[in-house]
Amino acid sequence: MINIQSLKFSYRQNRPLFEDLSLHLEAGHIYGLLGKNGAGKSTLLKQIAGLLFPDGGSCEVMGYKASRRQPAFLREIFLVPEEFYLPKVSIRHYVIANAPFYPRFDEQAFYSYLKEFAIPQNQQLTNMSYGQKKKVIISFALATNTKVLIMDEPTNGLDIPSKSQFRKVMAAAVTDDKCMVISTHQVRDLDNLIDSIVIIDDHKIIFNQDVGTVTDKLSFKMLAQLDDRMPVLYADSSLRGHAVILKNEGTEQSKIDMELLFNAILSNRQPIQELFN
Numbered sequence: 001m002i003n004i005q006s007l008k009f010s011y012r013q014n015r016p017l018f019e020d021l022s023l024h025l026e027a028g029h030i031y032g033l034l035g036k037n038g039a040g041k042s043t044l045l046k047q048i049a050g051l052l053f054p055d056g057g058s059c060e061v062m063g064y065k066a067s068r069r070q071p072a073f074l075r076e077i078f079l080v081p082e083e084f085y086l087p088k089v090s091i092r093h094y095v096i097a098n099a100p101f102y103p104r105f106d107e108q109a110f111y112s113y114l115k116e117f118a119i120p121q122n123q124q125l126t127n128m129s130y131g132q133k134k135k136v137i138i139s140f141a142l143a144t145n146t147k148v149l150i151m152d153e154p155t156n157g158l159d160i161p162s163k164s165q166f167r168k169v170m171a172a173a174v175t176d177d178k179c180m181v182i183s184t185h186q187v188r189d190l191d192n193l194i195d196s197i198v199i200i201d202d203h204k205i206i207f208n209q210d211v212g213t214v215t216d217k218l219s220f221k222m223l224a225q226l227d228d229r230m231p232v233l234y235a236d237s238s239l240r241g242h243a244v245i246l247k248n249e250g251t252e253q254s255k256i257d258m259e260l261l262f263n264a265i266l267s268n269r270q271p272i273q274e275l276f277n
């Protein structure tokens with residue numbers, strides 16, 4: 001559904017942000033795009049939405065060249081940006097003005113998402129808090145029913161109960177024909193939500209695996225003591241013990257510790273990547 005080949009991009013001359021970046025994303029998945037601050041997550045999402053143009057290579061979404069921003073492409077993609085502007089209108093007027101751009105917009109679903117997020121429906125958008133506005137945009141985005149839904153740091157500004165509401169509404173909205181991409185640098189916010197992990201670092205995609213494959217190949221454990229005989233690939237030690245990633249040598253599946261995996265891949269990626277090759 002999203003096909004990026006050998007993408008090159010830089011904001012400034014001689015300072016490339018992406019070099020030979022390739023990424024292939026399919027429908028029916030919720031991808032978590034993870035990366036350090038400044039790794040290029042927002043930039044990559046803007047390339048997918050056609051808001052920035054490649055300097056080299058290609059970025060195609062549903063067979064459309066994203067940078068052309070053709071109407072047939074625009075009605076099938078929605079980007080929830082990290083920073084956004086909402087006009088001084090009521091929620092109802094916002095829907096009247098914006099929903100017609102999306103042929104499968106589901107108004108009933110929109111209001112049920114707002115209810116789930118406990119958003120008062122008769123308020124002006126500009127009078128809402130940042131977190132409330134964010135929930136309105138997320139609800140609108142889900143209600144558009146576009147084939148591609150991209151969210152840049154959607155959990156920023158959400159309080160703790162809202163983060164779990166967010167996971168709930170997202171999980172309910174994914175269907176086999178939709179591709180969702182969520183970026184974050186707060187990896188724990190996406191726990192139990194995403195089914196594939198994409199990590200961007202060092203100008204390119206360094207990891208792209210579905211959660212099932214990760215738990216087939218790796219075991220995540222908390223150990224009281226480290227033992228040299230164990231196939232430990234990465235360990236993070238604290239007073240509570242050692243959070244470790246081991247090579248999964250059996251068939252048992254453990255729960256992914258995304259923060260640990262992220263840190264492991266960024267600090268010592270080779271032994272882990274070799275397991276996936």
Ligand SMILES: Nc1ncnc2c1ncn2[C@@H]1O[C@H](COP(=O)(O)OP(=O)(O)OP(=O)(O)O)[C@@H](O)[C@H]1O
Nearest residue numbers: 011012017035036037038039040041042043044185
């Ligand atoms: N409009 C711009 N002009 C010049 N440089 C930019 C611009 N936007 C971003 N950058 C630079 O590009 C790099 C990647 O920025 P980007 O916002 O894509 O990263 P990010 O991974 O989303 O970061 P964060 O997690 O902090 O949101 C950064 O070094 C940033 O300074």
